Amino acid sequence: MALQKQVGNIRPIEKSIDEYIRSRENYQILFYYYDMPSKHRIKPVKKKAEAIRDYVMQIERKMGDIDFLLLLGGDEVVPFFRLENPCDDADEQVLSDSPYASRDENYTIPERVCARIPDNRNADYMKKQLAKSKQLHKKSFGLTAQIWQRASEDIYRSIGELEELRSSPPVTSDKFKKVWLQKKDYLYFNVHGSKVSANWYGQQGGEYPVAMQPSNIENASGIVASESCYGAYIIDKAESDAISLKFLDQDEVIGFCGSTTIAYGPVAPPSSEADLLVRYFFEYVKQGFTLGESLKNAKLDFARKALRRNGFLDDDDQKTLLQFVLYGDPTLRLQKNVVRS
Amino acid sequence: MLINRIHIDRIKKKIAEDYPEFKDIEPKITEKEIRPQDEIFHKLDLGVPKQFRHIYRLKFTKVIQTEDRVPIDRILMVTLDENFEIIKITESR
Numbered sequence: 001m002a003l004q005k006q007v008g009n010i011r012p013i014e015k016s017i018d019e020y021i022r023s024r025e026n027y028q029i030l031f032y033y034y035d036m037p038s039k040h041r042i043k044p045v046k047k048k049a050e051a052i053r054d055y056v057m058q059i060e061r062k063m064g065d066i067d068f069l070l071l072l073g074g075d076e077v078v079p080f081f082r083l084e085n086p087c088d089d090a091d092e093q094v095l096s097d098s099p100y101a102s103r104d105e106n107y108t109i110p111e112r113v114c115a116r117i118p119d120n121r122n123a124d125y126m127k128k129q130l131a132k133s134k135q136l137h138k139k140s141f142g143l144t145a146q147i148w149q150r151a152s153e154d155i156y157r158s159i160g161e162l163e164e165l166r167s168s169p170p171v172t173s174d175k176f177k178k179v180w181l182q183k184k185d186y187l188y189f190n191v192h193g194s195k196v197s198a199n200w201y202g203q204q205g206g207e208y209p210v211a212m213q214p215s216n217i218e219n220a221s222g223i224v225a226s227e228s229c230y231g232a233y234i235i236d237k238a239e240s241d242a243i244s245l246k247f248l249d250q251d252e253v254i255g256f257c258g259s260t261t262i263a264y265g266p267v268a269p270p271s272s273e274a275d276l277l278v279r280y281f282f283e284y285v286k287q288g289f290t291l292g293e294s295l296k297n298a299k300l301d302f303a304r305k306a307l308r309r310n311g312f313l314d315d316d317d318q319k320t321l322l323q324f325v326l327y328g329d330p331t332l333r334l335q336k337n338v339v340r341s
Numbered sequence: 342m343l344i345n346r347i348h349i350d351r352i353k354k355k356i357a358e359d360y361p362e363f364k365d366i367e368p369k370i371t372e373k374e375i376r377p378q379d380e381i382f383h384k385l386d387l388g389v390p391k392q393f394r395h396i397y398r399l400k401f402t403k404v405i406q407t408e409d410r411v412p413i414d415r416i417l418m419v420t421l422d423e424n425f426e427i428i429k430i431t432e433s434r
Contacts, residue, residue, distance in 0.1 A: 208413070
């Protein structure tokens with residue numbers, strides 16, 4: 001079984017899943033191993049993204065529409081789709097969970113919520129994600145590359161006071177204060193990222209300092225959204241070399257929304273691409289929607305906005321819709337004033 | 342209609358002024374005809390426009406090195422409409 005190969009003994013995870021299901025009284029939750037016989041006589045499939053998506057569609061045909069789909073495990077357990085890259089850039093393919101969220105072949109527009117709990121090759125890490133909650137602190141933190149200060153301010157206004165938004169430079173990882181990430185609700189990042197580096201980078205002119213690294217994260221809390229290239233790239237990574245996984249390792253970080261590949265955005269307002277998607281995501285979270293619904297709704301609004309502006313989704317709009325993923329429990333929400341969907 | 346050198350030079354001048362790190366970079370130019378995206382409009386319950394669109398893209402690229410010597414592709418894309426007017430300018434994150 002794919003999950004067992006990654007984390008070893010899966011009994012503790014199964015126990016956590018049982019507890020998770022019991023605690024979500026408002027949801028009818030079904031749990032399946034795609035590679036094991038199930039009680040609903042759905043034939044097991046191989047560890048291939050297309051086959052697993054077909055498996056999900058079979059469940060839907062037998063059991064009714066799935067509103068929320070939570071994938072348990074990283075790429076080694078439930079592979080990302082490798083989609084053709086709409087943009088002419090260095091990414092050969094776009095790693096995406098969007099096809100799992102779509103009922104037809106047009107993957108840019110989601111029809112169901114889809115999120116993923118990375119395994120990080122550690123059963124305790126997964127168990128932690130299934131039992132998270134956080135207190136409200138009514139404070140936020142943001143970090144932007146200095147060149148994108150204006151663009152970032154446009155987004156940050158919806159979640160906090162502009163004086164909380166720091167820029168890099170002058171912020172660098174050695175001046176970074178861990179307390180900035182603690183007792184917060186929203187954590188926003190608009191910085192550079194790389195597939196081969198654990199760090200995120202600022203920019204001023206031709207200067208690209210290390211703005212932040214995994215070791216800067218300790219007792220962080222909130223919902224994290226990052227626009228950085230490869231911010232959600234987790235293949236062959238662990239919490240020591242992926243900021244996304246380090247954030248998820250925090251007890252009070254309830255989710256991470258980011259891009260698996262090279263992401264795009266404007267230098268200045270108006271928001272577009274990654275800026276616009278993250279902005280909508282935060283706005284829905286703030287309204288009280290679950291994290292999963294917030295990303296799904298953000299993608300729908302993003303597509304509508306692009307269509308109204310230009311009459312079409314261009315290459316980087318399409319890539320933005322495909323590359324942004326949500327890690328963490330999609331049923332969690334930040335606000336207590338619940339919006340029922 | 343093919344984009345001519347006058348339009349390219351106009352865009353290059355603007356990029357050199359507004360985004361000096363991409364100054365003196367020769368853009369890669371592509372043009373694309375965009376058919377009405379019926380499926381997307383349908384999924385979003387929007388009325389489908391019938392017209393084809395024609396866009397041009399000027400892609401400026403360079404590889405930079407971060408402070409800790411990590412190479413990063415920097416990409417700046419300028420999208421133009423049928424009249425060679427700028428629709429948007431985006432940068433890689």
